[in-house]
Every structure is written in C-alpha cells, then in structure tokens.
Amino acid sequence: MSVMEHSHLLTPGWPDDGTVDERAPGLVTLVGAGPGDPELLTLKAVKALQAARLVLYDHLVSPAVLDFLPPDADRVYVGKESSCHTLPQASIIELMIRLARSGRAVLRLKGGDGYIFGRGGEEAQALVKAGVPFTVVPGLTAAQGAAASVGIPLTHRDHACSLVLTTGHLRDNTGLDMDWPMLARSRQTVVLYMGVSNLPEICRQLVAHGLPGDTPAALVEKATLPDERCITGTLADLPALAVAHGVKPPALIMVGGVVSLRAQLMPGTGAAAHRGDRTPAHALA
Numbered sequence: 311m312s313v314m315e316h317s318h319l320l321t322p323g324w325p326d327d328g329t330v331d332e333r334a335p336g337l338v339t340l341v342g343a344g345p346g347d348p349e350l351l352t353l354k355a356v357k358a359l360q361a362a363r364l365v366l367y368d369h370l371v372s373p374a375v376l377d378f379l380p381p382d383a384d385r386v387y388v389g390k391e392s393s394c395h396t397l398p399q400a401s402i403i404e405l406m407i408r409l410a411r412s413g414r415a416v417l418r419l420k421g422g423d424g425y426i427f428g429r430g431g432e433e434a435q436a437l438v439k440a441g442v443p444f445t446v447v448p449g450l451t452a453a454q455g456a457a458a459s460v461g462i463p464l465t466h467r468d469h470a471c472s473l474v475l476t477t478g479h480l481r482d483n484t485g486l487d488m489d490w491p492m493l494a495r496s497r498q499t500v501v502l503y504m505g506v507s508n509l510p511e512i513c514r515q516l517v518a519h520g521l522p523g524d525t526p527a528a529l530v531e532k533a534t535l536p537d538e539r540c541i542t543g544t545l546a547d548l549p550a551l552a553v554a555h556g557v558k559p560p561a562l563i564m565v566g567g568v569v570s571l572r573a574q575l576m577p578g579t580g581a582a583a584h585r586g587d588r589t590p591a592h593a594l595a
C-alpha cells in the first residue's frame with residue numbers, strides 16, 4: 311500500500327480537525343527490525359510483527375522481515391532513501407499520531423535499532439507530547455550485524471578500548487562538521503553510518519587529524535543480507551576501492567585496527583571484495 315492511500319486507515323468518523331477523541335488512543339510500538347537478516351529479529355519484535363494490524367515501515371526494513379506480518383495487516387511504506395524521502399519526518403509523526411488517536415494500534419518499524427540513527431527519539435518525544443502511549447522494542451543495530459557477519463570484532467582489546475558510532479551525513483546535508491580530533495584517536499574503532507557519499511572526505515580528514523594512512527578500514531554493504539559485500543583496505547585506498555567496486559548505500563564504514571582481524575577470523579575472504587558466503591569454512595568443520 312502506498313502512503314498516498316492511508317486516509318482510509320483512519321477510523322470513519324474520527325474528527326480530522328485536531329480535536330482529541332474520547333476513546334483511548336491506540337498503543338504505538340516502536341520496533342527495531344535489525345540489519346536485514348530476519349533471523350536477527352528479537353523475539354519481542356517477532357511477536358509484535360505477528361500481532362500487528364497496521365504497520366508504518368521504513369526503507370531499510372527488509373522484505374523478509376515484513377513476511378512475519380499477518381497477510382491482512384495494513385502496510386504503509388513511509389520511505390526514506392537518503393535524499394528521496396517518501397514522507398517528510400514531520401508527516402510520518404503526524405500520521406502515526408492521527409492513527410493512534412483514532413484508536414488503532416500502530417507498529418512503527420525501523421531498520422536496525424530505532425534509537426540509533428533511526429529518529430526513534432524524535433518520534434518518542436512527539437508521542438509523549440501528544441499523550442499517545444508507546445513501547446520500544448530494540449533491534450540489532452547495523453554495526454552489530456555487520457561486525458558478526460564479516461568478522462570484525464569491534465572492541466577487540468588488542469586494538470581498541472572504545473567504540474564510536476557516528477554519522478558521516480549531517481542534518482540537511484550541510485557539509486561535514488565533525489569532531490575530527492576525537493574521531494582520529496588511536497586505539498579506537500569508528501563506525502560511520504550514512505557515510506558512503508562522503509567517504510573520500512572522511513578518510514582525508516581522519517588522516518589529516520593524525521591517523522596513519524595505513525589504518526585498516528572497511529566498507530560493509532547490505533550487511534547480513536544475502537548480497538552482503540565487505541571491502542577492506544586502508545584509509546589511503548578505501549575511497550578508490552569503493553569506486554572500483556561500486557559500493558552503494560546502505561553501507562557502513564569501519565575504521566581501526568580491528569578491521570585487520572577479519573583476515574584471521576574469516577580466512578579465505580581475501581583483502582578485497584567478497585560476495586555471499588558469510589559462513590567461514592572453519593565454522594562448518
């Protein structure tokens with residue numbers, strides 16, 4: 311169902327003029343759908359999906375996750391592919407609140423974890439303000455799914471004592487105004503969400519702020535999905551490798567010594583691109 315068709319989802323008779331209904335509003339359940347592989351859903355998320363009557367879902371929710379919904383549940387795609395938003399965030403919030411106030415239970419489904427670069431915090435604030443009850447079900451964030459899937463243990467203590475999750479894409483895309491000295495610290499792993507289009511600038515700045523050009527770095531595209539790819543290199547050569555392999559969002563950038571452990575944990579995957587076979591041979595032996 312397209313978002314243009316959502317008006318019939320409102321209970322007939324619900325006053326659409328902003329006045330508040332006498333009925334109790336429906337509960338909103340904000341659910342993190344994980345990075346893609348449906349087996350990485352939490353049990354709570356699966357239960358919420360199976361019980362759903364109406365779901366508002368984002369671009370990064372994989373079709374295999376939607377398969378857990380009852381066939382007759384109302385599905386509303388509210389989009390968000392970086393610059394091409396199907397519905398602006400304010401309209402998504404407004405729709406969610408109107409549906410809940412009409413008495414409907416709403417499942418709000420987001421890729422990864424809703425509270426990690428998922429704007430779940432903004433939606434929760436709006437629900438509190440509107441007096442709509444809600445619960446939050448966490449999901450595995452993309453960094454966790456990717457780490458396990460490609461063999462990059464994010465805080466291996468030989469290499470890192472801290473982990474930074476950050477975004478390489480700023481609000482309104484006004485340029486990268488990041489805390490480069492903090493990001494360029496040694497003995498740290500940095501995972502950047504939404505950074506693919508700014509990869510050359512990110513690598514350049516990290517080197518300019520003190521990280522050696524040979525610091526291991528990786529791109530993980532479509533982590534945990536069947537067509538996952540992981541490309542490893544260094545801060546110096548990753549931008550060229552990304553172009554050579556045509557890396558596209560959704561992808562994560564991982565920077566730090568822990569990236570070098572992939573060769574040991576996933577032997578046979580080589581230093582460059584690898585497609586598919588996510589199960590290391592030794593795990594099957």
Ligand code: SAH
Pocket residue numbers: 345346370420421422423424425426427428450451452453456502503504505530531532533534535559560561562563
């Ligand atoms: N809430 C999500 C993040 C949404 S921001 C979470 O917790 O994972 C969108 C960004 O997340 C993408 O641009 C990409 O950087 C990252 N991402 C989400 N799913 C991904 C996946 N399966 N593989 C690689 N990166 C992913």
